[in-house]
Amino acid sequence: MGNFLAGKVIAVTGAGRGIGRAVALAAAAEGARVVVNDYGVSMDGVSPTSEIAEGVVKEILAAGGEAVAVADDISTMAGGQRVVDVAVSSYGRIDGVVCVAGILRERMLFNMSEEEWDPVLATHLKGTFTVFRAASAVMRKQRGGTLIGFTSGNHQGSVSQANYSAAKGGIISLVRSAALGLNKYGVTANAVAPVARTRMSANVPMELAEIGSAEDVAALVVYLLSDSAREQGITGQVYTVAGPKIAVWAQPRELRAAYASGGWTVDKIAEFLPGSVGVDPMPMLSRLQEMERAAREGSRPNA
Numbered sequence: 001m002g003n004f005l006a007g008k009v010i011a012v013t014g015a016g017r018g019i020g021r022a023v024a025l026a027a028a029a030e031g032a033r034v035v036v037n038d039y040g041v042s043m044d045g046v047s048p049t050s051e052i053a054e055g056v057v058k059e060i061l062a063a064g065g066e067a068v069a070v071a072d073d074i075s076t077m078a079g080g081q082r083v084v085d086v087a088v089s090s091y092g093r094i095d096g097v098v099c100v101a102g103i104l105r106e107r108m109l110f111n112m113s114e115e116e117w118d119p120v121l122a123t124h125l126k127g128t129f130t131v132f133r134a135a136s137a138v139m140r141k142q143r144g145g146t147l148i149g150f151t152s153g154n155h156q157g158s159v160s161q162a163n164y165s166a167a168k169g170g171i172i173s174l175v176r177s178a179a180l181g182l183n184k185y186g187v188t189a190n191a192v193a194p195v196a197r198t199r200m201s202a203n204v205p206m207e208l209a210e211i212g213s214a215e216d217v218a219a220l221v222v223y224l225l226s227d228s229a230r231e232q233g234i235t236g237q238v239y240t241v242a243g244p245k246i247a248v249w250a251q252p253r254e255l256r257a258a259y260a261s262g263g264w265t266v267d268k269i270a271e272f273l274p275g276s277v278g279v280d281p282m283p284m285l286s287r288l289q290e291m292e293r294a295a296r297e298g299s300r301p302n303a
């Protein structure tokens with residue numbers, strides 16, 4: 001056991017399995033008292049059971065740590081609030097929340113139903129909002145705290161998971177908004193885009209060149225929750241952790257601009273835009289085209 005998080009109270013959603021479980025165990029091993037939230041659902045978000053969260057609490061207690069289970073659905077306002085309420089009623093405060101809970105409902109955009117769109121947005125994006133909302137109200141009064149959202153490299157776009165990609169893009173904007181809005185209260189907010197072997201990544205139809213374990217991701221999360229990261233002023237950032245690699249994503253910014261006097265007309269834009277503003281080539285599209293070429297040639301593409 002280390003002491004990176006000694007004295008801190010940390011809540012982790014989706015902490016019953018995969019990356020969330022590794023985060024909860026690592027936080028407890030570093031001295032945190034942990035709220036283990038998991039609705040205990042299948043990968044597409046059905047058939048809840050409270051045993052999944054309770055199992056991880058037992059593991060933490062057996063290792064000599066302190067933890068309490070919350071088996072609520074964080075896609076509801078009441079569920080998100082309860083995660084934070086249980087932290088405060090059990091341990092008196094909340095120093096960090098880590099929103100890991102997620103589900104998948106894969107479908108091409110032209111076939112995607114409302115039942116495939118809504119629960120995915122509700123679990124990832126609203127499920128981050130509900131917990132951030134409840135936690136930030138307490139952290140504002142405490143004058144400190146750390147919010148961590150879980151995004152994905154797929155926030156750049158996805159062939160058959162537009163729902164997931166849109167939710168993950170939204171989480172980045174939510175995290176940056178939290179970083180801006182809560183900065184003056186001493187609250188930091190960051191996002192993690194992991195690549196790790198779990199049930200969720202098991203069905204990716206390509207060889208992932210850079211992939212690691214849930215424990216690699218947990219180590220980064222513990223660091224972001226620690227006073228060391230807070231002292232460095234780390235906020236509003238998106239980090240990928242993929243096996244041996246940790247990378248920081250660029251902040252969105254305008255790439256090139258053109259100006260016209262006298263207002264724009266369609267004619268002026270047609271003349272101006274291609275040459276002077278142009279496009280920013282989409283890395284995911286080039287990769288997709290390479291993968292399609294490899295598939296046509298009968299080889300399994302690398303990513």
Ligand SMILES: NC(=O)c1ccc[n+]([C@@H]2O[C@H](COP(=O)([O-])OP(=O)(O)OC[C@H]3O[C@@H](n4cnc5c(N)ncnc54)[C@H](O)[C@@H]3O)[C@@H](O)[C@H]2O)c1
Binds near residue numbers: 014
């Ligand atoms: N594994 C990867 O390589 C990878 C890549 C990119 C992003 N991610 C993201 O990391 C996070 C964790 O993924 P994982 O691979 O550990 O998945 P996982 O399926 O192993 O675990 C997700 C957990 O979330 C729980 N959950 C689902 N809906 C919930 C709800 N409404 N309330 C509370 N708990 C709920 C599930 O019961 C499950 O235990 C997800 O947000 C995922 O999108 C993972």
